[in-house]
Amino acid sequence: MVFVPAARPPQHYELVHEWTLESPSDVSRLRSEIAERAIATGDWDAEAPEVLDRLVLVCSELSSNALIHARPPVCASLQASPSRFLVDVSDDVLGTSPVLAHQPDEGGLGLALTSALASSSGWYVEGGRKHVWATFIKRAGAARAPVEKVDVSRL
Template sequence: MTGQAAESLWPSSSPPAAEQLLQWQLADVAELPAMRGRVRRVLQPTVDSDALDQIILALDEMASNALRHGGVGPVEASIRTTDTGYLVEVSDSAAARPPTPAVDRDPSQGGLGLYLIARMALRHGWYASARAKHVWALLPRS
């Protein structure tokens, strides 16, 4: 995929302002089941099941991508709230590498998570700070 094609699918942009709800520092994919469980415990009473599944899917996909491909260093993940939805954001130390959805790959080989997130999200994007890449998706409340 060319840089321009990746940019059109996952644009470089800042996320909307949002209020912190949940946050994690992750070092290994083995931590992801506990993260998913915490999201279910906190959000299940107030979020419908379809929206909750989408939040967990996006968070899990973005966090696992960061842990597998994000270079050396900490991975931070968070869920924040806005008036219209839930902002899922994950950062890793690969500030120079934008998120790149898989192209021309057999779906059985994986790599389609960014496509799924883009289709579910109200808005999505990524930006780089001095030391990190931040990938985000704003998911609807219901």
């Protein structure tokens, strides 16, 4: 088993928006709204659209995982700093640690995608909720750095 690192996210982020998710249809709404909210900050590089693609995919995967493995409501938030976005997804199931899947049929591939696509990620417990978070660099120079392709069948 490969555990996601237990760590708090970096500080100095400002809340952009929060979502409460009760069902898979709420994840669809989140997917469409999170990119709009990130763009609305006016503080991202329009020449690096892959930043938003990564952010949307990771937030969607983490939210779906939480809805599958925890009880609703799941909370998701988008936060921003001058150089990064932070996605935080929380649920109330405290008895398990996030684990990366080894095989596609084991589930947990959302965490593998998060590890591959985010600048940094981790999890922590606070206020009776387990939080899984990921950060994304906003600028084109950093966002366009090559991303190692992940063969999920070998995880």
